[in-house]
Amino acid sequence: MKNFQLLPAGLSAKLPIKLSAALVISGFFPLLSQAQTPTLSNLTVSAVLDGYYQSEDRLMTERAKGFGIGETELAFSASIDDMFFGKLTTVFESHNGESEVNVEEAFIQTMALPNGFTVRAGRFLSDVGYLNNQHLHTDSFTSRPSAYRAFLGGHYFDDGLRFSYIAPTDLYWTMGVEAFSGDSLRAADEHGEREFDSTGVYTAFTKMGGDISIESSWQLGVSYLRNENGQLTPDEHEEEHEGVHEEEHEDVHEDEHSHGASYTGKHTFITDFVYKWAPNGNYKYQHLTLSAEYFRVSDFIVPELDDMHAEAVDHDEGDNSKDYHQAWYVSGVYQFSPNWSAGLRYGKLDSQLQHEAHFEQQTLKETELSVAWHNSHFSTVRVEFSHQSDVGFENANNDNVITLQYVMAMGAHSAHQF
Amino acid sequence: MLLPYNMLWQWGLTVRINFKCLLGSALLTLSHGALAQMNIFACEPEYAALAKELAPDARIYSATTAMQDPHQVQARPSLIAKMRQADLVICAGAELEVGWLPMLQMKAANAQVRSTDNGLFFATEHVKTLDQMSNVDRSMGDVHSLGNPHVHFSPQRMLIIAQALTDKLMQLDEKQSTGYQQRLSHFTARWQLATSKWQAKARSLQGMKVIAYHSSFRYLFDFANIEQVADLEPKPGLPPTSSHLASLLKRASQGDIAAIVIASYQNQRGANWLAEKSNLPVVVLPLSVGGNKQSNDLFSLYDNTLDLLTQAYSAQQ
Structure with a gap:
């Protein structure tokens, strides 16, 4: 790491902190040029810059109204030795003028287990669903579908362990199980009295895929997420009667900034499907991506509350809530030329909001149209128009939102997932 | 229904013999398959074609076609599945596949094809590439410091790559070394003859x-x-x-x-x-x-x- 020793120790100690920080940053540039060959054996350094302007606030998003920076990340990855691979991804975000530095990934992964087995440990993105294991900067829209924002806090990364296996078949078939601490998917606990399981989330997933012809490919996934801490408890709103509305809203609002899920439950089922097409299978000029996912979150209240709920329903016949949350989206993205692409997405969320012992149904429908200009492989400027209509959400009366965004990558060429 | 005792006995015997035959032949095919058929994954069709010249008995799969830009390939499920089963992966290297090969290696969980010490072969590592640059900058476009990776249109370089690939095949499949050597010398003779013809055309x-x-x-x-x-x-x-x-x-x-x-x-x-x-x-x-x-x-x-x-x-x- 001789790049960091640009000045004699004595001299650099006298320099103001700002300057030494600048030196550390400039120290990355020689590193970046050294890391030109991101084969799995060399250190790969990459940075992604993401900035935006958004005309209005959107429900459950991490992006606030006005100018801001999105997921600006700095990532290092390399083989540690012949057995282990490691990756560290730090994310810089700012919320309400406050900057945050978060570690999104810090994991090790086995490289040489036989028979298609892999173990990953540390902090990493869960492999449930289609979008979740992909980084936000590879998305074709400025924010994740409402299903992800509502149930996984945008994208779900956590501290845990994964075992996965890939079958030696011509049909792609992989499966895995994960265990996570599950902190960000805990149910609301405003009094801080609840005893949560320290290992709260278990998942199981499988994905299959293949080619239909030389021009098109598909992938189908089914995932299950069990959340031991996902159920709402009945004692949460004992003292409040009048203030419930505001309380609820504040909860949701706080969750946005802690990357937590807005709605949790014991069982989450996810099904996802992706289809990609390119003329002659040549992705350089034109290609189409169609994707769809369905989420269903059930058992979101503990049994005692369920009984109370049943009583409440008896008393009040106007309760039309369901005993599960669900959300889905379909999205299509077409690249017309190497420089231009456009995407259309429609998503719907049906969720149940707790009011003491009874629940009210909420619905959020979102339609998004995004147009992106790519000067090269590494730079994207995007404009997105989104229309949202909702029932049962507080403080969400803005129907149309315009977002401008840039996403640019520096350093090593990162390989993209399907 | 009653059957005579000896008939039952006979039937039982034949079944047992047949079963033995079946099991034996199944084991034979299994072991035969494991020995003889090498799974080769080529990143580009030119290397699939070269592999076909040098290891015609192998099961060869090309990840791309000549109608596709090799720089921009999706790390799609079918490619991961093929790489999972590969004994040997042949690619151009020199960063040509940088946008998709590492992802395939990561997802395929096949340690055999992760390092050039084992079943990974980069063609450009064995020849001198043109247009190497000491200082590469993104503002220059999509250039590679390791030089131009499209080496397959150089007859001299392809011959050197064929020799190196034969060494790799012999390393992975020692038992058939003589076969690989024979095929290389056959290929070399044909290639040299063709090269002199191409040189005349090139003049x-x-x-x-x-x-x-x-x-x-x-x-x-x-x-x-x-x-x-x-x-x-x-x-x-x-x-x-x-x-x-x-x-x-x-x-x-x-x-x-x-x-x-x-x-x-x-x-x-x-x-x-x-x-x-x-x-x-x-x-x-x-x-x-x-x-x-x-x-x-x-x-x-x-x-x-x-x-x-x-x-x-x-x-x-």
Whole structure:
């Protein structure tokens, strides 16, 4: 790491902190040029810059109204030795003028287990669903579908362990199980009295895929997420009667900034499907991506509350809530030329909001149209128009939102997932 | 229903014998398959074709076709599944597959093909590439510091790669070493004979000037002493812009250019526009084996490519 020793120790100690920080940053540039060959054996350094302007606030998003920076990340990855691979991804975000530095990934992964087995440990993105294991900067829209924002806090990364296996078949078939601490998917606990399981989330997933012809490919996934801490408890709103509305809203609002899920439950089922097409299978000029996912979150209240709920329903016949949350989206993205692409997405969320012992149904429908200009492989400027209509959400009366965004990558060429 | 005792006994015996036969043959096929059939995953069709010359008994799969840009390939499920089963992965290297190969290696969980010590083979590691750069900057476009990776149009380099690949095959499959050596010497003889033929054709192309798309045929032009006076891409990897095409039209008006050359996977729009304005012919060359009907293996690929260029050049003269 001789790049960091640009000045004699004595001299650099006298320099103001700002300057030494600048030196550390400039120290990355020689590193970046050294890391030109991101084969799995060399250190790969990459940075992604993401900035935006958004005309209005959107429900459950991490992006606030006005100018801001999105997921600006700095990532290092390399083989540690012949057995282990490691990756560290730090994310810089700012919320309400406050900057945050978060570690999104810090994991090790086995490289040489036989028979298609892999173990990953540390902090990493869960492999449930289609979008979740992909980084936000590879998305074709400025924010994740409402299903992800509502149930996984945008994208779900956590501290845990994964075992996965890939079958030696011509049909792609992989499966895995994960265990996570599950902190960000805990149910609301405003009094801080609840005893949560320290290992709260278990998942199981499988994905299959293949080619239909030389021009098109598909992938189908089914995932299950069990959340031991996902159920709402009945004692949460004992003292409040009048203030419930505001309380609820504040909860949701706080969750946005802690990357937590807005709605949790014991069982989450996810099904996802992706289809990609390119003329002659040549992705350089034109290609189409169609994707769809369905989420269903059930058992979101503990049994005692369920009984109370049943009583409440008896008393009040106007309760039309369901005993599960669900959300889905379909999205299509077409690249017309190497420089231009456009995407259309429609998503719907049906969720149940707790009011003491009874629940009210909420619905959020979102339609998004995004147009992106790519000067090269590494730079994207995007404009997105989104229309949202909702029932049962507080403080969400803005129907149309315009977002401008840039996403640019520096350093090593990162390989993209399907 | 009652059966005579001896009939039952006989039936039982035959079944047992048959079962033994079946089990035996199943085991035989299994072990035979594991020994004889090597699974080869080639990143590009030219290396699948080379593998076919050197290891014809192997099960060979090409991740891309000559109609696809090898820089931009999706790390799609079928490729992960194929790499999972591979004993040997052959790629150009020199960062050509940097956008997708690491992802495939990561997802395929196949330790055998992760390192060039084992079943991973990069062709460009065995030859000297052209246009290596000591200082590469993204503002220069999609350039590689390790040089131009499209080495398959250099007959001399392909022969060296064939030798190195045979070494790799013998390392992985020692028992068939003599077979691989025989095939290499057979290939070498045919290749050298063909090379002298190609050299004769190339001599008639000397001094030809072309406008080409990307540096896909850098080694072919180097071999035939053809000068690529301009590139349809304003910078490597970036698509033609109208202002850049206008400058090319100005260049074409000097009258010394024989043709606009593009590869089978490349978009013809810019080339066609320029051809119409400048009255130059567009020559679509196969990028690799399978790039047109005539290019079925490495030999016919070279034959066809040189023929197409010869036609264009003699038309100019």
